[in-house]
Amino acid sequence: MEQKKFRDMSQDERLQYLKIKTNLSEKEIDLFRNTGGLNFNTINGMVENAIGVFPLPIGIATNFVINNKEYLIPMAIEEPSVIAAASNAAKIAGRGGGFVADVDDSIMIGQIQLIPDSNNSINKSEIDDIIKVLQDNKNKITSLANTKSKFAECIDIKIRHIEDKSINSLGIMIIVEILVDVKDAMGANVVNTMCEGIAPEIELLTGGETILKILSNYATERLVRCKAIFPRDLIGGEDVLRRILFAYAMAYTDVYRAVTHNKGIMNGIDSVAIATGQDFRAIEAGCHAYACRDGHYKSLTKWYQNSNGDLVGEIEIPMAVGTVGGITNTHPIVKSCLKLLNVSSSKELATIMAASGLAQNFSAIRALADEGIQKxxxxxxxxxxxxxxxxxxxxxxxxxxxxxxxxxxxxxxxxxxxxxxxxxxx
The missing domain is CATH 1.10.8 (Helicase, Ruva Protein; domain 3)
Known part of the structure; x- marks a missing residue:
């Protein structure tokens, strides 16, 4: 009898298979049977060849007041000190009026890569003609994109060209970018659907060939900004504040420090992202790209002293998050975390994540500038x-x-x- 493929096995069959094929003991195998608040069918529907779950601790960051609203923030993370540090920073920021945040509309970018229907790249003399054809048909393309979704809306199309700088030197390509208001979704699925839906029309209009049709995780049309004041007397006085500004100066100027500085920011952001079912890898990629948007990788935060002598922190980052769709509809713990947060929109969730990153960054550079991080x-x-x-x-x-x-x-x-x-x- 032909053996079942791994993908067709039940959880128990997969675990028995692993026991035979590996040196895992029965006790070690048994660890995968405990799936916590998830049933195995749900897990098996999320990923291929599932065997169990990898649990992370979830803790609550307290003291957060963002735009005059109090929050208890769930954070899923294995690293000690992150939740305590964020809570302490939020407490100090609360004495300065709390966090103030604003966020752009939920605009995501989708990209369609266009080349000639041949092995040759687009000739420079053809670029203007192709772009004009696409510009003349923007409304037609936009309307077609909007037939692919009941909730998201394609609001604009931008067209530009780039030249291949890789080792292959494939020449000039035209990039058609759609800007889509994805409302309270993260937006990956709907933007990808729109890109694939309009690609044949773009080929028909231009006579070219579309290659990639995909969302960009560099969500520069979906920025969130957050600011907080940390009273000087509560952070250790003038000397500690001065040392914090030197710490920021190093993170702004030196890439080796900037990477670690921004990692600390992402400790706060990623832990909230994981707890609320967000694509933290996409968020990470977008934030790090934004950190070097001027050609130099630098701090994602800004720190300075205001006229009252207090410390001010600011953060501005791309933030593609969703409160509907994906595992926010299927993962019971994610649903509970979102309910715990009491958020009404993806924009509100973005402000929470930005505040979490700013709070974590404050605690890290304050510790570094004062007693050192290890204590x-x-x-x-x-x-x-x-x-x-x-x-x-x-x-x-x-x-x-x-x-x-x-x-x-x-x-x-x-x-x-x-x-x-x-x-x-x-």
Missing amino acids: GHMKLHSKNIAIMAGATDNMIELVSKKMVEEKNVSVSRAKEILETLNKKGV
Whole structure:
């Protein structure tokens, strides 16, 4: 009898197959059976060849006030200190009036790549003629795109040309870009559908061949901006503020520092994105591209001192998120996180994520400019170390506390402390 293909197996059959084919023990295999709040059919519908889930801790960042509304923000992340740091930053920002944010309409960009219907690239003399044909038929193309969706709206078309700078030197290509208002969706599926739907018409009008027909994750028409004031007296005084400004100067000027600086920002943004079912890889790619929009990779945030002597932080980033569609409709934990946030639109969610990134960045550069990053980080990381050493239940806190007091956070020391506590019968 022919063996089933992996894709046709049940969860149990797949796990048994892995047990036979790998050196995983029954105990290790059994870890994949626990799918938490998801049933296996849902998981199997999300990804191919599913065997289980990879759980991440979800915590709540507190103290956030954004545009005069209070939020409890779910964050899914494995790294200690992020949630505590964001909560503390939000508390300080609250004393300065909270976060103020605004966001563009939900405009996404779709791209259709056009070349001649041959192996040759477009001749420069043909470019103007092709662009004119497309410009003359913008309304026709737009109307056709809008037949492909019941909720999204193609509002404009832009046409430009680029020259291949790769090793292949394929010459000039024309890029037709559609601008689509995707409302409260992230928009990938509807924009891709529109791009594919209008490509045959573009070929018919120009006599060319369309190659790529795809959404761009560089959502420069969908920016979110957020600002907060951090009172000088609450961040450690004038000297700490001065040192924070030097930290920002380095992140703005030096790419090696900028990458780590922006990683800290994304700690806040990605953890909210994961908890609310967003495509955090797309958000990451767009933000990092935006960081080097002027030809130099730099800080995504801006820090300066206002006339009152307080610290001001600002962030502006592309933010393609959705509160409808995708797994926001199917993942029960995602649905619960969105309900917990009490957001009414994708634009509101974007402001929350921008505020989370700004808060996290403040905490990171404040720690770096003052006591160093490790003191607070290792205090929280000590619980992980205690667990790694075998501590459970109340022992985790006891072992962690002892290591922090001794300023010796290591697995070997945690094991020694745990052994001592066990001998004492604690």
